[in-house]
Amino acid sequence: xxxxxxxxxxxxxxxxxxxxxxxxxxxxxxxxxxxxxxxxxxxxxxxxxxxxxxxxxxxxxxxxxxxxxxxxxxxxxxxxxxxxxxxxxxxxxxxxxxxxxxxxxxxxxxxxxxxxxxxxxxxxxxxxxxxxxxxxxxxxxxxxxxxxxxxxxxxxxxxxxxxxxxxxxxxxxxxxxxxxxxxxxxxxxxxxxxxxxxxxxxxxxxxxxxxxxxxxxxxxxxxxxxxxxxxxxxxxxxxxxxxxxxxxxxxxxxxxxxxxxxxxxxxxxxxxxxxxxxxxxxxxxxxxxxxxxxxxxxxxxxxxxxxxxxxxxxxxxxxxxxxxxxxxxxxxxxxxxxxxxxxxxxxxxxxxxxxxxxxxxxxxxxxxxxxxxxxxxxxxxxxxxxxxxxxxxxxxxxxxxxxxxxxxxxxxxxxxxxxxxxxxxxxxxxxxxxxxxxxxxxxxxxxxxxxxxxxxxxxxxxxxxxxxxxxxxxxxxxxxxxxxxxxxxxxxxxxxxxxxxxxxxxxxxxxxxxxxxxxxxxxxxxxxxxxxxxxxxxxxxxxxxxxxxxxxxxxxxxxxxxxxxxxxxxxxxxxxx
Amino acid sequence: xxxxxxxxxxxxxxxxxxxxxxxxxxxxxxxxxxxxxxxxxxxxxxxxxxxxxxxxxxxxxxxxxxxxxxxxxxxxxxxxxxxxxxxxxxxxxxxxxxxxxxxxxxxxxxxxxxxxxxxxxxxxxxxxxxxxxxxxxxxxxxxxxxxxxxxxxxxxxxxxxxxxxxxxxxxx
Numbered sequence: 001x002x003x004x005x006x007x008x009x010x011x012x013x014x015x016x017x018x019x020x021x022x023x024x025x026x027x028x029x030x031x032x033x034x035x036x037x038x039x040x041x042x043x044x045x046x047x048x049x050x051x052x053x054x055x056x057x058x059x060x061x062x063x064x065x066x067x068x069x070x071x072x073x074x075x076x077x078x079x080x081x082x083x084x085x086x087x088x089x090x091x092x093x094x095x096x097x098x099x100x101x102x103x104x105x106x107x108x109x110x111x112x113x114x115x116x117x118x119x120x121x122x123x124x125x126x127x128x129x130x131x132x133x134x135x136x137x138x139x140x141x142x143x144x145x146x147x148x149x150x151x152x153x154x155x156x157x158x159x160x161x162x163x164x165x166x167x168x169x170x171x172x173x174x175x176x177x178x179x180x181x182x183x184x185x186x187x188x189x190x191x192x193x194x195x196x197x198x199x200x201x202x203x204x205x206x207x208x209x210x211x212x213x214x215x216x217x218x219x220x221x222x223x224x225x226x227x228x229x230x231x232x233x234x235x236x237x238x239x240x241x242x243x244x245x246x247x248x249x250x251x252x253x254x255x256x257x258x259x260x261x262x263x264x265x266x267x268x269x270x271x272x273x274x275x276x277x278x279x280x281x282x283x284x285x286x287x288x289x290x291x292x293x294x295x296x297x298x299x300x301x302x303x304x305x306x307x308x309x310x311x312x313x314x315x316x317x318x319x320x321x322x323x324x325x326x327x328x329x330x331x332x333x334x335x336x337x338x339x340x341x342x343x344x345x346x347x348x349x350x351x352x353x354x355x356x357x358x359x360x361x362x363x364x365x366x367x368x369x370x371x372x373x374x375x376x377x378x379x380x381x382x383x384x385x386x387x388x389x390x391x392x393x394x395x396x397x398x399x400x401x402x403x404x405x406x407x408x409x410x411x412x413x414x415x416x417x418x419x420x421x422x423x424x425x426x427x428x429x430x431x432x433x434x435x436x437x438x439x440x441x442x443x444x445x446x447x448x449x450x451x452x453x454x455x456x457x458x459x460x461x462x463x464x465x466x467x468x469x470x471x472x473x474x475x476x477x478x479x480x481x482x483x484x485x486x487x488x489x490x491x492x493x494x495x496x497x498x499x500x501x502x503x504x505x506x507x508x509x510x511x512x513x514x515x516x517x518x519x520x521x522x523x524x525x526x527x528x529x530x531x532x533x534x535x536x537x538x539x540x541x542x543x544x545x546x547x548x549x550x551x552x553x554x555x556x557x558x559x560x561x562x563x564x565x566x567x568x569x570x571x572x573x574x575x576x577x
Numbered sequence: 578x579x580x581x582x583x584x585x586x587x588x589x590x591x592x593x594x595x596x597x598x599x600x601x602x603x604x605x606x607x608x609x610x611x612x613x614x615x616x617x618x619x620x621x622x623x624x625x626x627x628x629x630x631x632x633x634x635x636x637x638x639x640x641x642x643x644x645x646x647x648x649x650x651x652x653x654x655x656x657x658x659x660x661x662x663x664x665x666x667x668x669x670x671x672x673x674x675x676x677x678x679x680x681x682x683x684x685x686x687x688x689x690x691x692x693x694x695x696x697x698x699x700x701x702x703x704x705x706x707x708x709x710x711x712x713x714x715x716x717x718x719x720x721x722x723x724x725x726x727x728x729x730x731x732x733x734x735x736x737x738x739x740x741x742x743x744x745x746x747x748x749x
Contacts, residue, residue: 134591138594138595138598139599139602142646143646146590148590163646199586199587199646199647199649321644322640322643322644323641323644326636330633
């Protein structure tokens with residue numbers, strides 16, 4: 001925290017009058033920002049000038065594309081629990097952030113995004129680099145602001161951080177017209193930083209009548225299941241959920257994003273549920289008579305066909321966002337509140353032990369008889385095997401980020417997450433190009449931990465220009481490209497559902513990833529066989545700097561088991577070899 | 578089913594856009610929206626008439642509206658004792674011979690003629706949507722040249738009927 005000693009190299013030290021941009025930067029420092037991802041441009045120049053003056057106050061990261069900045073900020077937010085901060089310019093700067101904003105919105109990541117905007121005098125005239133950023137981002141932000149009066153700025157920043165980080169976290173955008181950033185603040189101006197949000201009062205304490213109702217339902221359940229979502233991670237409620245599950249011997253299924261909220265190696269854990277979930281989890285969700293969803297939004301990739309989702313269950317749903325309750329699945333016991341507060345309240349109730357020994361036996365048998373499987377070829381590599389080896393080499397302790405696709409599902413299946421906040425993936429939006437920059441953000445948040453980006457050859461080629469940051473900031477991120485020379489999941493769907501018509505999903509030409517890494521002064525390794533990979537593992541993980549591994553895997557390998565689109569949890573295919 | 582929902586919102590820039598965009602992207606079917614200032618400075622009230630399939634969809638509309646930062650309060654007032662009004666301006670084909678006949682039609686509706694020209698009449702009517710609808714249908718045969726409706730605006734009555742049928746003051 002040396003930085004804070006030196007902080008606020010304010011405008012006065014430069015003998016210049018204070019501007020709106022200086023006020024913005026001071027407000028960021030007040031909010032405890034320590035890392036900022038930015039990309040400059042004309043309309044944001046006053047802000048970048050103010051950032052120059054404040055360069056000792058916090059770490060500033062220049063990505064090579066705005067999309068890289070925002071995915072890095074997302075990774076930072078997911079791992080640190082602090083909001084990710086991004087500054088970009090107007091027009092293309094802002095629109096290049098759109099994917100990341102939407103990604104953060106659907107995965108509930110706290111973010112504060114600041115965009116430059118053309119001066120107020122030319123807003124609405126199709127000025128150079130003008131885009132209606134408010135219009136574009138209204139549907140994909142938790143809230144957004146356009147600053148119209150420089151005096152509102154301190155309040156707006158305070159509100160933005162409050163909204164982004166409380167209730168259901170999400171991205172908040174502040175659009176800064178250039179004249180506001182450049183406006184000189186009158187010397188006598190005293191900022192008003194009172195929160196003024198009468199319409200925003202998130203319910204964190206659960207209704208005790210509802211928790212009591214759930215407590216009674218648990219006592220009467222014969223086939224209870226606990227579904228753990230990412231809401232548990234945001235609420236830092238992993239200890240409580242473990243205690244709760246153990247106290248009543250509740251079998252646990254996890255959503256994709258909830259992995260790590262409950263220990264993946266625990267006897268009560270059944271694995272991930274949903275499209276590529278385990279047979280034990282999906283069968284339990286189909287057969288259960290009580291489903292307790294904590295902090296998951298019943299995504300369609302989890303539920304499959306809704307009529308086959310927990311058809312005979314009493315459904316309890318604990319969520320901080322009331323609009324999630326009953327949105328997709330009819331809920332019998334709605335509990336609006338913070339997962340930690342709700343679990344503490346539930347633990348305080350005197351609950352009768354459920355009599356569900358038969359159920360536990362059935363679940364245990366399903367786990368034993370229908371485990372995840374893959375056919376291991378002799379020397380050639382497949383994605384599942386690669387992930388297992390990465391898991392062994394890192395002893396399951398690494399922070400792992402992924403893109404979307406086959407490698408993501410294999411990581412969810414075979415990298416057993418036992419601790420919270422180690423898993424960073426684009427769940428709701430399924431964003432290619434997310435994994436690598438997210439790893440950069442994660443490594444900045446946790447410099448002492450091993451950060452592994454498991455990416456596909458498709459997704460990596462969307463944001464690989466951010467390799468620049470690795471050497472620039474000395475980040476030892478390990479990038480494992482699960483390279484099947486194809487868009488694996490697209491190829492899989494084309495194989496299964498489009499009669500093997502592989503339209504635009506096979507890459508006939510690829511860069512030499514080793515040379516590419518080396519051109520960015522990053523160590524590059526190509527491995528083609530199992531022996532080569534095993535030999536390379538110490539080289540990858542004992543090496544102090546960043547590494548890019550081009551792991552050549554079989555193109556034809558598919559992700560199993562699977563619930564085909566439009567079918568139910570009870571209709572899994574590929575459960576057995 | 579048609580429902581009447583009111584929302585009290587802050588007069589912040591873009592609030593109407595925020596709400597209509599929300600309703601559009603979640604595929605809620607809006608029949609009408611009316612917006613205006615309220616007795617409190619900085620606050621506006623919106624009245625929506627929505628056509629929703631079921632109560633689950635209705636619950637989503639109100640929850641999603643409530644989730645907006647600038648929305649202070651959302652109420653479904655359909656089943657309450659309410660006052661609800663809409664204003665319509667109807668320009669119809671007419672001439673001097675027809676004027677008395679039309680006057681006779683609109684009088685029971687307490688509508689009024691607000692503009693007269695050689696070949697047209699403009700009529701203003703205020704009331705519940707079904708009354709407005711009924712008058713429009715009666716006037717249609719004459720030939721409607723132009724029609725403008727405000728959409729419904731409404732609030733709950735000062736007194737709500739008790740379950741036993743008697744009235745109880747909401748203020749009491």
